[in-house]
Amino acid sequence: MLDLAFLLAPVFATFFLGMFLRKTSVFDDYAPDVLFKLVYHLTLPALLISVLSWVVISRAMLFLPLLSSLLILLTLAAALLTGKAIKMQKKTWLVVAGGSMIMNVGFVIPFIQSFYGDDGLARLFIFDLPNGLLASAVVCTFGNNDGGATKNGLLKKLITSPPLLALIAALLMNAFDLRPMPIATSVLHSIGKLTIPLMLLALGASFRITKINPFHLAVAIVLRMVLGLALGVWLASLFGLEGLDRAIVVLSASAPAGFSTISLASIEELDHEFAATLVASSMIVAMILIPVLLTIL
Template sequence: MLTTLWTIIAPVLFCAGVGFFWARAGKPFDTQMVTSLVTLVTTPCLIVATMGKTNLDLQALMEVAGLAVTVLATTFVVSAVILRLTGQPFRVFLPSLVFPNTGNMGIPLCMLAFGEAGLALSLAWMMLYSVAHFSLGLAIVSGQGFSLKLFRHPILISVFLAVAMVAFQLSLPEWLYNTVSLIGDLTIPLMLITLGVSLSQLKVRHLGSGAGFAVLRLASGFAVGWGLVTALNIDGPLRGVVLIESTMPVAVFNYLLAKAYNRGAEEVAAMVVISTLLAFLLLPLLLSYAL
């Protein structure tokens, strides 16, 4: 079991470590450019390539989407109630509690733990969370409501393409599949290296509220995910994906939004760093339970 866990955790740790120590050594790394490349190009290619070859049917895709929506909605309600009871600002803490790192950490872990099935399921999960984060999450932080620009985002366009390919059992020409697959293969290493770089650059302050809400993010996510798979008697790779994705730490993108809209960026930075460190420490326990 320990060997199996290490084969899953080691690639994530080492890739993130490359980014962390690269930045600490003062080497150049254009985080904004790489983030844009991953968001606008490589992730859409990974979604289309994976869904074009996956064995998932439309019913399985809808099942994953339904579970993701249930976890998202439940976490949203629980977090909102806790913030109201503690008197903490919604626009600062709610997105960080609701939107975990389903991409940079969740996808690699699910792929390494469950192979192609884990990759396809976690991508479907991430697609829904990305759409919600770019719409609901952005609306909460900015206070400006929803934007129609969302419908022009490449990730959302790739989601529509992926769903159509699964629904109508369409496949790409071999030359096009090889192209988008090659570009999509860049996504996971770039995600993990960028995560490491971002963690090295965050300045952690306000540890009190940041630490408390970091623990809340992990605990509430696992509780909701565990409750769902137990109540519905879900097993196999889908069970593991629900547990892993639900228990991921705060996404770095929450910090970028908080900084852009001046919504307690230092508190959010503390949540990102502490929840990520705790997640790494608790990964053996989470994976041993999810496998």
């Protein structure tokens, strides 16, 4: 337990530092967006290439995107049925559906890095491949607006996103046994190492909770994290995953609601306050749940 606390102390400290810097106005309203953009456009692609181009990809790892897709679709179906059963307003119901299926894998990255290293990160990145693609599909399928140009722009932005392109490039490099030059590898490692501290600062700085329906919030968190955890354990057992592969599936399935939930609410004019509070509240739950799971798995 002390070893786990030692490993995770920097994660919690950096997250709360982001909250403190925002509270004291060292970070302004735009700071989290700037930090997220740095991660999205620069440090995360560098981390993907530096990790995935070198790691040995096993046959079991090829099942991870399939399990991720099944997990997303099953959770989405449960959320849609639950929303209808308890008669939520459509604007809240669609946020619950989106928040339940969209996993904030970025939140899990620091825990995986601290506990499992690059082998864990490689599996996490491969598992996350369908996450953004299916999230965009939901925007186009269940959205309220008829803004085809906006939705087409979102899909184009996703397909040409630096992390996705870096992921594809890294997997191709791995498949053809291509490696970056030593100098390039050193630069990529240096830039990639900035991903976790920048992401934690951004997560802490963007943290906010507003007053919303507590029952609906609890339902959304249960669907995303409790049902997600149960489905993750079941799917890992169903496909015979063990060890690190199983741990990554279970931890990812238990991740909080992703920030794309807020984007979905903004684009489709849904309940934005509910989306922001869901993302923040589920992060609080995850800060307790993820360390507990790390001691068990």
